[in-house]
Amino acid sequence: MDIPYTVTARPDTGLYNAKVGIWLFLASEVMLFGGLFSSYIFLRVGADYPWPVHELNVTLGFVNTLVLIGSSVTVLLAWANLKLRNIAKYKMYMIITVLCAGAFMVNKSFEYKAKFQHYSVTLTDGTILTGHLPHGYEIEFGDVTTLNLTVAGKHSAVDADPVDYVLPYIKGEAPKFKTESGEEIVLDKASFTKLRAEAHEKAVAKAKADGLKETPNWNIKLTAASPITFVLPPSKLLAKPVAGATAIAFRDGTTVEGKMINDKMTLEVDGIDLRATPDKEKSLAFNEHYLGEPWKKAFIDQREHAIAEFNEKYGDGKGGTTRDPLKSATHQKHMFFVPIHSATPEVHEHAKAEGEHKAEAHAPAEHGDAHGHHPEVHLERQHVHFFSNFTPKLNSYYAIYFTLTGLHGLHVVAGALVLGYFVVFNGRMLREDPERLANRVEVGGLFWHFVDLVWIFLFPLLYLL
Amino acid sequence: MADSPQEIQKQVKKILLIGAILIFFTVVTVALSYVELPSHSLNIIVGMILATIKAALVALVFMHLNHEAKLVYKVLAFTGAFVTALFLLFYFSNIDPLVFKDF
Numbered sequence: 001m002d003i004p005y006t007v008t009a010r011p012d013t014g015l016y017n018a019k020v021g022i023w024l025f026l027a028s029e030v031m032l033f034g035g036l037f038s039s040y041i042f043l044r045v046g047a048d049y050p051w052p053v054h055e056l057n058v059t060l061g062f063v064n065t066l067v068l069i070g071s072s073v074t075v076l077l078a079w080a081n082l083k084l085r086n087i088a089k090y091k092m093y094m095i096i097t098v099l100c101a102g103a104f105m106v107n108k109s110f111e112y113k114a115k116f117q118h119y120s121v122t123l124t125d126g127t128i129l130t131g132h133l134p135h136g137y138e139i140e141f142g143d144v145t146t147l148n149l150t151v152a153g154k155h156s157a158v159d160a161d162p163v164d165y166v167l168p169y170i171k172g173e174a175p176k177f178k179t180e181s182g183e184e185i186v187l188d189k190a191s192f193t194k195l196r197a198e199a200h201e202k203a204v205a206k207a208k209a210d211g212l213k214e215t216p217n218w219n220i221k222l223t224a225a226s227p228i229t230f231v232l233p234p235s236k237l238l239a240k241p242v243a244g245a246t247a248i249a250f251r252d253g254t255t256v257e258g259k260m261i262n263d264k265m266t267l268e269v270d271g272i273d274l275r276a277t278p279d280k281e282k283s284l285a286f287n288e289h290y291l292g293e294p295w296k297k298a299f300i301d302q303r304e305h306a307i308a309e310f311n312e313k314y315g316d317g318k319g320g321t322t323r324d325p326l327k328s329a330t331h332q333k334h335m336f337f338v339p340i341h342s343a344t345p346e347v348h349e350h351a352k353a354e355g356e357h358k359a360e361a362h363a364p365a366e367h368g369d370a371h372g373h374h375p376e377v378h379l380e381r382q383h384v385h386f387f388s389n390f391t392p393k394l395n396s397y398y399a400i401y402f403t404l405t406g407l408h409g410l411h412v413v414a415g416a417l418v419l420g421y422f423v424v425f426n427g428r429m430l431r432e433d434p435e436r437l438a439n440r441v442e443v444g445g446l447f448w449h450f451v452d453l454v455w456i457f458l459f460p461l462l463y464l465l
Numbered sequence: 466m467a468d469s470p471q472e473i474q475k476q477v478k479k480i481l482l483i484g485a486i487l488i489f490f491t492v493v494t495v496a497l498s499y500v501e502l503p504s505h506s507l508n509i510i511v512g513m514i515l516a517t518i519k520a521a522l523v524a525l526v527f528m529h530l531n532h533e534a535k536l537v538y539k540v541l542a543f544t545g546a547f548v549t550a551l552f553l554l555f556y557f558s559n560i561d562p563l564v565f566k567d568f
Contacts, residue, residue, distance in 0.1 A: 014534035023537045027544040034548035041555050053505075058495065065491050072527055073484035080477050084470055329505055449527045456519045459491075460512045464498035465505075 006436045022443045026450050033454050036404055040461060043396040050275050050329060052397050053465065057111055061463040064107050065455065071100030072452040075419065075445040082438045087430065094423040094441070097448070101416035108409055115390035115398070121267060121379065122386040127283045128273035131340075131374060137265050137387070139241065140171070141248055142229035144258035147177070147222040151199040153207075153215035158238075158253040160196065160220070163189050165252035169232035177222040187222070195220060229261065243382045263381040268374040272299065274336040290377040298345035299338050306334035343375050401462050408458060411451045418444045483526045490519050 004010075005017045013020055044051055078093035121129045149160040167174050167187060177187050185191045203218040230248075234240050238249040241260065249255045269291065274280045280303075286296040310331050314321040325331050392399040422440055429437045494515045502508050525531045 009534075013536045015536060020536065023540050027540050030544045031547050031551065034551045038551045038554055041552070042558070045555070054498070062491070062495055066488060069484060069487045069491070072523065073480055076480045076527060077477060080473050080480070083468070083473050323503070327504065328501065330501055446528055449523055452527075453520050453523045456523065457513075457516050460494055460498065460516050464495060465509045465512045 007433070007439060016439055018439060018443045019446075022446050026446065029450060033404075033407075036400070036407070037457065037461075040400050040404065043400050047396060049395060050332065053329060053333075054463070056401075056463045057114070058463050060107050060111050061459050064104050065459050067100050067104050067107070068452045068455050071097045071104075072449050074100065075441070075448050079438060079441045079445055082430075082434060082441060085434065091423060094419060098416050098420045098423070101412050101419075104412055105409060108405065118390045119267065119387060120390065120394055121265065121384055123284045123379070123383050124385045125282075125284050126276035126278065127285045128276065129267060129269050129285060129377070129379075130271040130273065131267045131269040133265065133267060135266070136233055138231050138233050139260070140229060140231050140262040141241075141245075141256075141258055142227065142261045144228040144230065144256045145224050146256065147224070148255045149220040149222065150253045151196055151203070151218045151220060152253075153203055153217050158251075160254060161192075161252040162187060162222075162250075162254050163192055165236075165250050166254050169230045169236065171229040171231045175225040175228065177224055180221055184225070228256075228258075230256075243380070265379040265381070265384055265387070266376060267379060268376050270340050270374050272338040272340065274299070274338070275332055277336075280336065284383055290379070291375060294345045295338070295340075295375070302338055303335045306331065309334070340374060342373055404458055404462065408451065408454055411454070415444070415448045415451050419448065479526065483522055487519055487522060490515055 003017070007016060009015055010017060010020075074093045075097045078090050078097065081087075081089040081093060117132065119131060119133050121131075123129065147162060147166065149162060150158075152159040174187065176184050178184050179195065185195075199218040199220050200215075203215050206212070207215045236251060238251055238253070241248050241263065243260075243263065245260050247255055247257045272283075272285050272291070272295070274283055274285075277283045281296065281300070285291050286293070286299075307325075310323075310325060310328070311321060314323040316322050388394040390398055392402050419441075422437065422444060426437055426440070429440075494512055497511060497515070498508065500508075502511065530537070
């Protein structure tokens with residue numbers, strides 16, 4: 001059967017059929033992205049934190065914009081050359097278009113990866129430290145001699161499974177365990193299945209003896225031959241342990257008693273955000289055990305420099321400014337966000353100009369910091385209010401950033417697959433019915449331009465403004 | 466749709482020109498975002514106007530919306546209405562019928 005109106009226009013619509021189809025599809029796509037752009041406005045207007053401006057990598061975003069505009073042009077050139085039957089050029093431009101899509105996604109993946117590896121830690125006084133967690137965040141809990149397992153009587157989300165949920169976090173080799181009956185076992189899948197079956201049997205027997213309707217939970221106690229230390233991220237526990245906890249519960253319901261050896265968070269700091277700190281000079285970040293006086297001084301220098309610059313730029317000559325410093329997000333950031341590029345503070349340009357610390361400014365950090373360019377702090381558990389990498393969990397900006405760019409990225413991939421398909425698999429159509437293929441390329445191109453069009457709005461909204 | 470070879474050659478020139486204009490506007494958008502206008506809202510407005518101009522060029526020239534069959538415009542009229550409604554949600558959210566003014 002022949003599909004009608006693939007080349008010529010249908011008299012009543014004035015269009016070949018595929019074009020009606022693509023426009024219907026694009027009409028619904030506009031509404032999909034429209035809804036998300038609308039949520040962007042909601043989230044931005046309702047944000048209770050300084051909205052990030054120029055926080056993403058502008059260069060990467062800019063390059064990606066050029067790549068998309070370029071590919072929008074090349075897909076049109078491919079179509080034009082196919083119309084003119086310059087087959088070699090048609091193929092070349094199609095391949096360039098698909099390669100552009102690939103380049104876009106590679107850039108995007110660099111961007112995403114950097115966000116996944118970068119952390120933001122909010123301290124209890126509102127100060128935010130950004131940086132890297134060299135080993136992730138792990139706590140050390142030791143002096144554990146007994147595992148208390150709970151075998152659920154009926155189907156339950158929390159049910160003893162120590163082999164998968166407890167053993168992997170033991171520091172060093174897992175010791176042998178003694179069961180309540182005095183038998184010594186190596187805890188593994190086989191031995192636990194046996195233990196579990198015995199426990200279940202006892203629970204069923206008890207239910208029968210006591211006339212219970214439901215099988216009760218049954219506890220198993222395993223005593224370790226030597227004390228155990230656990231090293232694990234707190235996310236592997238049922239609840240975040242409080243400071244100085246003497247017991248922790250694993251996600252399979254197993255509890256252990258012992259001692260918190262270390263629950264400090266090691267962070268390589270690359271930025272101090274004081275915008276939400278009420279008393280900035282008394283910020284926890286400048287605590288002597290953390291960044292200390294030198295960085296506090298660097299902050300005060302930076303703030304004074306920012307104020308001087310602002311007054312110079314907007315001063316009205318009568319001691320006031322023509323612009324409200326509280327309403328300038330840029331000024332707030334210049335004053336209260338301290339980027340950190342070196343292990344010890346550099347002397348500020350401002351101070352340098354006064355010629356006081358010239359020699360010091362050029363002296364490299366002599367502390368031989370193994371981690372290179374960032375000071376390392378060991379944050380007390382009770383000082384950490386919230387921490388997350390730069391993912392949707394962090395704040396609503398990153399939530400909408402990942403939703404919008406993720407969905408857009410999927411469109412780029414889909415467009416590349418469709419256009420790639422035309423070059424690779426439509427050889428026969430190219431020989432026998434090039435006009436029909438030209439229409440296909442035109443329709444695929446329409447989708448591709450739409451993807452470009454969405455990016456035209458995404459780039460300034462997320463990266464620049 | 467222009468189908469004669471001369472027409473297509475002409476179109477190619479136009480496509481390249483529009484591509485160059487788009488890149489130019491992108492550079493302007495990035496540069497302007499680093500200039501502090503009297504208020505940040507003004508930065509946003511100017512940035513969005515530039516983006517709208519770029520989007521219009523893509524839609525009108527690259528997607529040939531400057532000369533398309535009537536049906537396409539009819540379809541897009543619906544989209545336009547719905548998208549406007551989606552953006553007005555933001556405005557409607559200021560009016561909350563569940564909150565009494567003098568409460």
